[in-house]
Amino acid sequence: MSFLKSTLRNRSFMIGASFAALFIGAALLSYLWTPFDVTKLDIPHKLRKPNAVHWFGTDHFGRDIFSMIMVGARTSIAVAVVAVGIGIILGVPLGLTAAARKDSLLDEVIMRTNDLVFAFPALLIAIMITAVFGPSAINAIIAIGIFNIPVFARMTRGAALSLWTRDFVLSARVAGKTAPRISIEHILPNILNLLIVQGSIQFSLGILAEAGLSYVGLGAQPPLPSWGRMLAESQTMISFAPHLAIFPGIAIVFTVLGLNLMGDGLRDLLDPRLRQARK
């Protein structure tokens, strides 16, 4: 109950969660309803400024920008969620294994491979994948996902290493539990808080990365609406139709800002030291 109270009192978390919920809600709602059909072209009403019918105006094909932002939220959120999922599913076991076998050859191999992957920014991974397989939202997911693996592996290893010296882990070892079992039963539950916070940070970075990749044509392809591509398409028309660029940009900023604030709030709420310091 006190946790719920402190959650509701945490301004950063509440503002961030509201922004994030707004866009996640819009993305989910777009599966059932959008004000206009985003695949339907309406040339007579092209490049309309924001008005009572088209709240955010229309693009060069007469499509409703508000509806496109709703559907675009799906792409951004789906890419970021799956990319974070890849990072967690592959990175966390690697980090746990490296920590359990600290200073062994396996630890060295895992961490050096992580360093290697870390030298490739997500955009360079996307460039290589696109050079071979062509651009698509799937490739964007793979690129951002691969970039997330060393992030989660490093974080998990660092957090797990300090836990391996704690008494409750030593007791488990004395009781005869194997390293993988200790990792799953004792280490993992204790680093879950950190994973949730890091997950929210990587989620917001994923939204930004997806927008960037789609902007340069390496991410979602037409007809799949995407915030990044909406911005790319608006670029040549920005002087006479700035609304084409303003609304998708604001959507990205609010979503990322919301997730970052939520991450900050979660860190405060889930880290006992910070909670103590606040008191």
Place this chain on the structure above:
Amino acid sequence: MLRYSLKRLLSLGLSLLAASAVIFLTIEIVPGDPASYMLGINAQADTVAALREELGLNVSAFERYISWVGGMLTGDFGTSYTYRTPVVDMIGDRIMISLPLAIYALSLSTLIAFPAGILAASKRGSVTDVSIMGATQVGVAIPNFWFAMLLVVVFSINLRWFSAGGFPGWDKGLIVGLKALTLPAISLALPQASILARVMRSALIDTMNEDFVRTARAKGLSKRQAMWRHALRNAMIPVLTIIGLQFSFLIAGAIIIENVFFLPGLGRLVFQSISQRDLIVVESVVMLLVFAVVIVTFIVDLTYAAVDPRLRGRS
């Protein structure tokens, strides 16, 4: 220090070797025969054979890899299939835009971030601190290419202070060149500056709580004096690390920003090469950018160890 440097140098060499293998495998081996891939599915068999001959694909993949790596070590990056010019010349021309852009952006972000971070830390909890931190939260959330577009609308289209894109060339003078890179550099610097200011603030606050600062205060130094004389230098260690870590984001950002401003840098080159299936250029540019990231990490590690001797033993 020498032993640590040599160890790090060996690790750097191995990282680059592994990175080159990954890039070569991904770009040249995965799609199958590079000649068929470049010419597309409708290519004639004899055309493919001629291209295979020209690209030196008649030897094994391992020999090709050794020749590619060996070539790069001696400054020979191969010949672009599309333009029929040495790749090293193409990269050389473009790097004269991308590198100054990255340095310009890094300088700007440091110039903005340091005073902002120091000011926020020294006025912790005040309206100034809250405002600076609020601004940095927004700065981190703004996609740099969108910010770049907004800058173009304001400063190029409305105020007409800067050109909306393109690069006149350094032969037109340093000022003209820098002016063309100003909007791209500002848009690249924004997120970097926001992150750096936040790190600077928290590092400074942490250091101000250390015993040695308390001792300095006890000896009669004012808060301001203790901060400038003792805390700031120590707070630079994490800031330096973040500058190094951010470099890969700067490289990626520069690639995107070059596309917003139609700057003929490495980013534009790599996208043109992808659309023209010029794989030799793609793999060389990617290798060069990875090289830049690894070298910067190496330099930061060495500087870090030079500043903090405790780290030398932890390699």
